[in-house]
Amino acid sequence: MRIESVIPIFIDRYLFVEITTDTGIVGLGESGAWAFQEGTAATIERFAEYLVGKDPLKIEHHWQYLYRWTHFRGSVVMGAISAIDIALWDIAGKHFEAPVHALLGGSVRDRARVYYHVFGETTDELCEGIAAAREDGYTAVGHLTPFLDAPREDAYFETHARKIDDAAKAVARYRDVAGPDVDLCIEIHRRLAPFEAVQLGLAIQDSTPLFLEDPVLPDNFDEMAYVASKINIPIATGERFTSLWEFQMLLARGGAQLVRPDVCIVGGITGARKVAALAEASHIGVVPHNPLSPVSTAACLQIAATAPNFVLQEFPNDSWGTAGDMRPDPDKLVSGSATHDGEGFVTISNEPGIGVALRADAAERYPYRKREILTRLHVDGSVVDQ
Ligand SMILES: [Mg+2]
The missing domain is CATH 3.20.20.120 (Enolase-like C-terminal domain)
Structure with missing residues (x-):
């Protein structure tokens, strides 16, 4: 089994990834780097250059490879690795006809x-x-x-x-x-x-x-x-x-x-x-x-x-x-x-897998909504956490 495509999908405020294999199995994952979906999607597309053609069942190896191939870390990189990892586990479950657990x-x-x-x-x-x-x-x-x-x-x-x-x-x-x-x-x-x-x-x-x-x-x-x-x-x-x-x-x-x-x-x-x-x-x-x-x-x-x-x-x-x-x-x-x-x-x-799959019309029904850059200020003009 080989990976054929790795596609980021923007829906409402969410960022998903679908990974498709040459056997027709589709794995679904989600990124948690919310507010940075565009950067995370670009990273997913960059990682696709490595993943396409690979065996999707070597999950730990791909995790290690994508995490350790270069110097930098952070939420955008880890949001991309996380979404890909969830999708690969979903594929593994469907391949072995078993829930991931x-x-x-x-x-x-x-x-x-x-x-x-x-x-x-x-x-x-x-x-x-x-x-x-x-x-x-x-x-x-x-x-x-x-x-x-x-x-x-x-x-x-x-x-x-x-x-x-x-x-x-x-x-x-x-x-x-x-x-x-x-x-x-x-x-x-x-x-x-x-x-x-x-x-x-x-x-x-x-x-x-x-x-x-x-x-x-x-x-x-x-x-x-x-x-x-x-x-x-x-x-x-x-x-x-x-x-x-x-x-x-x-x-x-x-x-x-x-x-x-x-x-x-x-x-x-x-x-x-x-x-x-x-x-x-x-x-x-x-x-x-x-x-x-x-x-x-x-x-x-x-x-x-x-x-x-x-x-x-x-x-x-x-x-x-x-x-x-x-x-x-x-x-x-x-x-x-x-x-x-x-x-x-x-x-x-x-x-099998993680047990959920995107509806075919979900992206059309719920278009992407970008988060506004907005945070609260103190009466003195400084930034506060909320
Ligand atoms: Mg909390």
Whole structure:
């Protein structure tokens, strides 16, 4: 079997790759380098020069070759390698007529616990979202910020006291609405300095969040470890990491109790399963990052199926988070999309490969939408993280 073509496909805000073989098998993958889709697609086309004519089943070898043939790394390169890797695993599964998880040693679970995205511009809206998710049977909610997602056009200012106190009151309200049967995954989106993160962590620990996600910018592993050492809530981080080696440096410092590898950016299924194994050696749990399409979800579920230390799977809802900005309908985008079972879980597919395929008319139905370059500013004119 040989690779005949490697084609990047832009749909809505997603970037996919389809790899076609001379036996007619088509593998599907997705890149997580969102906001840099054009650069990633160009890299995929560059890698196609190497891949066409090769045996698609030599997945690890191709991963190593594309990663190590030259000097440079980063999200665009790793987004391309990840999309290609997922597509090659999909081809392997279809070739051997087995789900990818069967090729990885077999599934250790039949379904994966998920957390549902809750969005809102006010604490009341977020509380309504938690109540609705609970009503629908979810046992965990996430993307749940105590700081609210004000429009990025709005200049930012808060005193330290208001920032920390209001956030602590918001989390207490979330817990009141959720009750003890719904876990809270508190998402900070890297907004805080280390000293602020420690104060917030101490202020909300009585609400028993399952984790505090990205309290500070993840660029400095020592600072994440400092926050982890001072608070009594598990830290979850890693969605921006593009390599196994970054996770090793984080865990060596005690910087997280839960890791969040993104299958579409950390090197595909090949990269993410190595991160899961690395974490397993330290009794660290895995919560795969998954803000994108049902293709990403299907790839994540291969990790959920096979990692003994899997904890929870991010499972996006039907909106992009802004009122009225809806994602493509999963069933019109792909066949085989994972669905919530009404009990807080999704069933792991046993279809060959990753179990999903693009609909023939998906690109026509959902034209590419480029992300605007826009971030929030402080009232003093400087850049803030949100
Ligand atoms: Mg996150």
